[in-house]
Amino acid sequence: MNELIGRVFNFEKTVFPSSSELYGTLTRDGQSPKALMISCADSRIVPEEIMQARPGDLFVCRNAGNIVPPYASMLGGVSATVEYAVAALGVRDIIVCGHTDCGAMKALAYPEGLEAMPNVAAWLKHGSAAQTVVDSCQGHLEGDDRIRAMIYENVIAQLSNLRTHPSVARAMASGEMSLHGWVVDIHQGQVLGLDGQTGQFTTLRENTPLPVAVPAQARYQMAEAAE
Amino acid sequence: MNELIGRVFNFEKTVFPSSSELYGTLTRDGQSPKALMISCADSRIVPEEIMQARPGDLFVCRNAGNIVPPYASMLGGVSATVEYAVAALGVRDIIVCGHTDCGAMKALAYPEGLEAMPNVAAWLKHGSAAQTVVDSCQGHLEGDDRIRAMIYENVIAQLSNLRTHPSVARAMASGEMSLHGWVVDIHQGQVLGLDGQTGQFTTLRENTPLPVAVPAQARYQMAEAAE
Amino acid sequence: MNELIGRVFNFEKTVFPSSSELYGTLTRDGQSPKALMISCADSRIVPEEIMQARPGDLFVCRNAGNIVPPYASMLGGVSATVEYAVAALGVRDIIVCGHTDCGAMKALAYPEGLEAMPNVAAWLKHGSAAQTVVDSCQGHLEGDDRIRAMIYENVIAQLSNLRTHPSVARAMASGEMSLHGWVVDIHQGQVLGLDGQTGQFTTLRENTPLPVAVPAQARYQMAEAAE
Amino acid sequence: MNELIGRVFNFEKTVFPSSSELYGTLTRDGQSPKALMISCADSRIVPEEIMQARPGDLFVCRNAGNIVPPYASMLGGVSATVEYAVAALGVRDIIVCGHTDCGAMKALAYPEGLEAMPNVAAWLKHGSAAQTVVDSCQGHLEGDDRIRAMIYENVIAQLSNLRTHPSVARAMASGEMSLHGWVVDIHQGQVLGLDGQTGQFTTLRENTPLPVAVPAQARYQMAEAAE
Amino acid sequence: MNELIGRVFNFEKTVFPSSSELYGTLTRDGQSPKALMISCADSRIVPEEIMQARPGDLFVCRNAGNIVPPYASMLGGVSATVEYAVAALGVRDIIVCGHTDCGAMKALAYPEGLEAMPNVAAWLKHGSAAQTVVDSCQGHLEGDDRIRAMIYENVIAQLSNLRTHPSVARAMASGEMSLHGWVVDIHQGQVLGLDGQTGQFTTLRENTPLPVAVPAQARYQMAEAAE
């Protein structure tokens, strides 16, 4: 038997008993997670480890490349997960979280290897905006530099896609929603955040203000003012 | 600032330094996860906690309802994630993992509340087979019993969908792939597994054989034998 | 005028009168076909001839390559035909029937000629699992052997797709449905059937048990047993 | 065992031997069918019986409601079958063949029962044009009269859809293709054909000219003439 | 500031005041346009200039290549615009209007440049029928001649697509709808019209009958006649 699979036996024996009070509360009261994190399926990026999150803290959507298709595609799992988080659970912070050494972003930067993976290729079409921006504005970059640029631009592109979702648009219009664009650098052990004002990614540090991609800002007085 | 968001500052300060050797190996050698887990976005179900997995152990796809659309839909994130796990990373154990008290499964069992969430409703169409089976074969169940039946049947339905993916079909034909169907019971603190032979879910316990939904079994001699 | 077209005049003159009693019963009582056959559009494979079926016996879906897309694609004709057969007419045996010398399977084995036929190419994507299995597990085969392997594997792949349809899943769960995977060998004048236990195709002969791809087996006690 | 399934044993014993010469020719030379018939999956409508066709005569596409989606949907089985028939096999007569007492057309005329069959409902969207015409131009009809009108209009609508397929458009432009719209009346034992000039269906009889929906008529001199 | 953008200030100052009576009527009574024109987005082809149309005269759908997808694709803008024009506004003349020197048609004739424009390439798939006809029936043409043939055939293909829309089919069946296929020649300063009877495009001139692609012709007596 796969050795990892075998570890599941410990859940009943040790993991659950040691957190039984927390699980008890969470099953009695239901979940009320504090944020939605959309991150990569990569085994090295464990959202709960990065956030020191306990069960119940973080609603998590994970897929190859931390992609968020725009709203049009009615059957998608990311769209459903975003809608459930925002409309049913009232989540008001969404983090799109990329990471260095991302296999999906390598494929977006150097698509040659994608012929044998048509589903991955199709899925990465949702990263075309990143690809186009890097090709056009950073065309001189190569190798790791090109991949790193793709990782950043992909987070930016997915944030644009995220804004097309009605539940997100609604919470933004009413000034309740903050959008975050992060990149976990697993080489340096740092997390970088996008500052929407400057378009720059900067390292998240306690002594500097948290950069936010799209800060909460109410807009719902609009129609009146326009008259 | 959202208190959870603030915890990210600790990643650089304490989390990464305490695992720097592991991250060093994982960035130098790349990932080689031991399994793919497809589980729910629910904040209470942390795959790495259930498996006691460390960074690098588990490739993880998470969405509302631990759904796996069948192969036809070329643009989907789950399809891409499965393909990447199996074809690029060589994963040979896939776990479809449901859980008790699942909001998506409640919605599948009692769809009245879905009108305000059209994306979730559309996504849960991929669970129609579970819905049809429960309605027809377990129509007498109500409330928690009906939801629990839906949770089980949904895992079975998603395993059927998973088998339509070419990368999975290939690894099954060559006898390399095992498929697992689990349900985490966060009330009892247990994990149940589907036994594909009997169609029953039983509690996973160290002293009993691990129930497997579809055990590895080679079929590639087939064409010769048929002549 | 096309000579075949001209033969239609005989329907009123000779064909109908000679079966008027049967047609009378069938229009008075409606149809209650005994099986659904999904077979190729190939002119040489006449399902009713293979089965010695009379009008009213066999519900028939035919398309290039005897393909069954999985459930996801809501607008498809095969999905609709399966649903109508199982849900409206109560059919409980489904045969996916391939054949030797199949043009669609030749194209799946050697796709070079497909550039001029984009619709056929797109449709055969539903046979990708067969293609991937043959490439990977039978990559040494060439010519007719490769095509024959593709024909077998395509039947297996379409059976996997068929199982994702809710109406089929429901009838399987309640132990009412048998799935059959056949290949008509128009060179040898034989029909081969898939044995789901062994994964082998064997010639159907009266004096040996009928091999069945997925025999009827009830599963509906499941949820109770799991508690 | 299902009694019909059991009849398959006779294929090897009696059916094939009695036509072994024909099958021998057809496997040696390949198929060259004389027409493509798109007809309903209904068990009572056996295309080869209506046409007195032998193996090799008729390329056959069958689905619930003898539907032909228009060209846009790239993954469809009917589109692929049409393309294969016209582009690969050179078929130059296509028959869209409806029939009286058609369950799909009853559902189009009276859609109440479709709620339990979402795939059939979706598939019948391709018959919306028929539905709209009958509602608007024949709104006074009820019961069998309404259903009969739907059967006729559906054949007309599917012929419109068929004309959007590039392979058909090409063969029409070059004057090689004839399109036929038929309805088999299994109560009267007659076949009716659409006369494209008058828009009327009339009974096919040997002593009257065959009504043709869209007769072959070359148009390829067009561009020159326009200059 | 873009000089064209700056001209918008004149709308309030001069344009609106000089037509205030017309705008007053149009806002009070709503619009009742006399035709729907589907034309290219090309800046040189101003539908209202070609028709000397005033505000309120012409419902206008414009896109690259004056394309009309067939009915199947439920989410499309052209389908919605056609439906709104015919079903909500009662428009009874539809003009599909191509033009010489059309960039989209050049791309259809010589697709090499489309690799950098995947959306345009995908959209032009709806012109495949034109492409197939020109390749097959006019394969000897080159350069401007090939492009001109493509322009003509594209108008013909889009008219075929237009006929699949239920609202159009209904108005055609009841004899209320005329379809027009035009090409604006911006070199010669002429408009050519398709004569559906002959398949020829001829220059529109006051002293000759207006060629019409599909003239209004009632068909709604059909079902009665067929009995």
Next chain:
Amino acid sequence: MNELIGRVFNFEKTVFPSSSELYGTLTRDGQSPKALMISCADSRIVPEEIMQARPGDLFVCRNAGNIVPPYASMLGGVSATVEYAVAALGVRDIIVCGHTDCGAMKALAYPEGLEAMPNVAAWLKHGSAAQTVVDSCQGHLEGDDRIRAMIYENVIAQLSNLRTHPSVARAMASGEMSLHGWVVDIHQGQVLGLDGQTGQFTTLRENTPLPVAVPAQARYQMAEAAE
């Protein structure tokens, strides 16, 4: 003959001759439009009249509701038109232009009437974000006030969708692209513009700065700064 259709004869006689020099230049040099306008198909809103544009000035995409689907849907006409304008023609100002008394926006505000127009209903799904914002943030508005709010919010939603298109994202990243959100008030004879900073629509007047939805702002130094 429809009186409007008859006016086309004047194009050759008077319209073209009076602008023959302009058309001559435009056919000799090709088009180089100064902006792309995406506006409604409404007959009362003539983009060239609002802008006092001459042939060659304005690339125009028109559909019911001035909708821009997000990038995901690869086959769409608006996507193709945007891509052609930006990538092939180098357009650097895009105007999404709504208008008062818009039938599509009325339907979005009061969807009851949409049942008879399934295509329009499906198309307006791309305005769901506007609908959700108005329902949630302006739920107290009724009648004309609700419709007016929908018109504004729809322009804002379509601008969000527009930003997901790779060609637009690229031109925005390099600081070349300005996005404009306008509403033509055909009652007051004014044009209002969205100020992206404040989220307000204000009347465009020569003596005040032009409000811009998304001003040109380069972002391509980003990756460097982040290191």
